Amino acid sequence: MCDVVGRAVEMSTSRRNLFKSAGALAAGAVFYGGLTAGSTAGAHLPHQEGAEGRRTRLVLLGTAGGPTVYADRYGVSSAVVVEDAVYLVDLGHGSQTRFVQAGIGSASLSNRPMEGLAGVFLTHLHSDHIAEYAALQLTGMWNGLDDPARPVHIHGPGDRGGLPPVFGARPEAPVLPGPGESPTPGTVEMTEHLHRAFATDLNDRIRSSGATDPAGILITHDIALPAGTPIPHDTNPMPPVAPFPVFEDDRVRVTATLVNHAPVFPSFGFRFDTEDGSITFSGDTAPSDNLVELARDTDYLVHEVIDEAWVESRFPEPHTPAIEALIDHLLGSHTTIEDVGPVADRVNAGTLVLNHLVPGDNPESRWLEAHQTSSRPVVVGRDLMQFGMGPRR
Numbered sequence: 339m340c341d342v343v344g345r346a347v348e349m350s351t352s353r354r355n356l357f358k359s360a361g362a363l364a365a366g367a368v369f370y371g372g373l374t375a376g377s378t379a380g381a382h383l384p385h386q387e388g389a390e391g392r393r394t395r396l397v398l399l400g401t402a403g404g405p406t407v408y409a410d411r412y413g414v415s416s417a418v419v420v421e422d423a424v425y426l427v428d429l430g431h432g433s434q435t436r437f438v439q440a441g442i443g444s445a446s447l448s449n450r451p452m453e454g455l456a457g458v459f460l461t462h463l464h465s466d467h468i469a470e471y472a473a474l475q476l477t478g479m480w481n482g483l484d485d486p487a488r489p490v491h492i493h494g495p496g497d498r499g500g501l502p503p504v505f506g507a508r509p510e511a512p513v514l515p516g517p518g519e520s521p522t523p524g525t526v527e528m529t530e531h532l533h534r535a536f537a538t539d540l541n542d543r544i545r546s547s548g549a550t551d552p553a554g555i556l557i558t559h560d561i562a563l564p565a566g567t568p569i570p571h572d573t574n575p576m577p578p579v580a581p582f583p584v585f586e587d588d589r590v591r592v593t594a595t596l597v598n599h600a601p602v603f604p605s606f607g608f609r610f611d612t613e614d615g616s617i618t619f620s621g622d623t624a625p626s627d628n629l630v631e632l633a634r635d636t637d638y639l640v641h642e643v644i645d646e647a648w649v650e651s652r653f654p655e656p657h658t659p660a661i662e663a664l665i666d667h668l669l670g671s672h673t674t675i676e677d678v679g680p681v682a683d684r685v686n687a688g689t690l691v692l693n694h695l696v697p698g699d700n701p702e703s704r705w706l707e708a709h710q711t712s713s714r715p716v717v718v719g720r721d722l723m724q725f726g727m728g729p730r731r
């Protein structure tokens with residue numbers, strides 16, 4: 339069985355150059371880079387081709403959406419790489435392994451592969467986006483994240499402030515973790531819970547091996563919402579908000595917006611602006627006006643997608659009204675193949691990169707149907723695919 343280990347797409351160095359080259363690209367054109375398959379662990383080094391050496395890169399680490407585990411797609415996680423600094427968006431299962439396989443950051447340094455990590459941004463706290471988060475907390479200090487002088491800031495959603503109602507006619511469900519504790523802890527509280535849950539390991543290693551306390555290295559932040567943002571507790575539409583700042587250093591400026599992943603709240607999309615261009619991540623969302631505003635004219639729109647036909651196939655015919663309502667409920671928080679292309683058009687995206695593919699084992703030909711509804715170039719994301727921007731280093 340082959341594991342697709344890398345595809346790289348050489349892109350123009352700026353949005354303007356993209357437009358210059360547009361004459362060579364038919365509407366809806368699909369870029370293909372080199373495709374290399376390998377069957378052994380040693381064959382995981384990705385082909386970078388045009389992306390190799392670029393100052394700024396988008397790297398897809400994992401491209402599967404949902405909690406299901408697939409052979410050829412790891413859990414959703416992406417990297418924005420500027421020089422040797424790596425900023426991660428989401429931490430789906432296996433993302434640290436993909437980080438090393440991608441050869442980004444300081445991955446070539448023995449025993450310190452995560453040293454290049456410069457920031458983490460969590461779109462929301464569903465398992466397919468954070469399954470690797472506990473692993474990062476527990477093993478980061480053994481993989482290069484051990485210098486208190488070089489903390490890594492982690493930005494994610496705060497506490498929602500209340501549970502959504504149980505959907506449909508199902509009975510009320512038990513609530514975790516219990517009385518007196520929030521049923522919807524945000525990023526900071528979730529991390530504190532993790533350290534408590536794994537205290538045996540952390541205490542052992544701190545006391546016997548001199549390990550660094552992760553709380554001193556991985557600094558968590560609940561992303562503050564714009565003042566006055568209403569908190570939806572039911573099926574109210576996502577409140578319109580203007581993009582708001584989250585993080586800035588000398589390489590990237592990160593802005594966010596609220597996207598529509600009801601009933602999840604808050605659920606973010608992130609935009610990275612760099613000297614070499616911009617990359618916008620949709621997070622999990624139905625088509626979202628907020629996201630369109632955030633992503634306007636972005637070079638790369640990395641957008642989630644779900645196959646509506648697959649969703650419907652999961653429920654045997656004939657569909658009762660209750661099943662139809664459930665299907666609508668599922669599709670109402672994601673973007674279908676048919677709807678994702680028009681989003682890219684509204685955004686005027688340089689390239690639409692399909693990501694967070696649900697299901698993760700659909701034939702590629704099905705995803706490619708997205709280019710029938712978009713005038714923008716469409717790429718079906720694969721794990722370890724890289725896109726380059728800016729000058730070669």
Ligand SMILES: [Zn+2]
Nearest residue numbers: 403404466622
């Ligand atoms: Zn998801």
